[in-house]
Amino acid sequence: MPRLDPDLLRRLCAARDLLEQWDEPLPVEEIARRVVISPFHFIRRFDQVFGSTPNRYRVQHRIRRAKELLASGDLSVTQTCFAVGFESLGSFSALFKRCVGTTPSQYRRERRLLVQVPGLPPTTLIPGCLTLMACLPRDAFRSSGEAHA
């Protein structure tokens, strides 16, 4: 029965926070040890709660942070690579392209062209549902209404 008691949930949240630290990345086994869960159960439970294995979660988190840094335009691709904990520009670029579909330098070039408001996150990072509505076809809501008329 996959029930999580509050203590186990708290330990998984602590593990998630450890995975999000990239200044001193810890091996997954070490994180499991720190939160006192066997490695097998840690990977399985983490996946059940957060929808990714710990390794995959860490990669996704780094790529997401890299996108933020690249879009803000303050750091170069190389600086971004090191800032999110990668040691090799080649592996960072390859992984970024696999996850995002474009290279980091292409992403940075395109996103920096968007209008930036000082003091606010880049517009590409504020895709609230209300702003996404503006991107929809003109009949998106009309056809939805008619479907249930």
Next chain:
Amino acid sequence: MKIKLQSIMVDDQEKALRFYTEVLGFQTKHDIPAGDYRWITVVAPDGHPDVELALEPNVNPAGRTFQKAMFDQEIPYTAFEVDDMAAEVARLTAHDVVFTTQPTDAGPVTIAVFADTCGNLIQLYQPK
């Protein structure tokens, strides 16, 4: 003025669409490319057909801070009503969904809480 659209922040729209349709059993209403993201809404087959839930990409760092704080404090982001709590819990459990609160008597309702694998806790409630 009508309440027709509710949204929930998700860390990955593709993963969320799979979970909210294949596991929870909602149906896709819209799935339209919208810039870097997608406009995805789902509806409940046994709920009001005109009320949509948007699976909103949680990309804004402020949104992630909020979502994480809610999760860490074990506060459900939203709640869905069910007619048969025991059957729903059994069905979701068979899909490997983890419950942080098993069905519990809470006065006028029975509640249960599960992780949606997209960064949220969701409460189910069955009115008595």
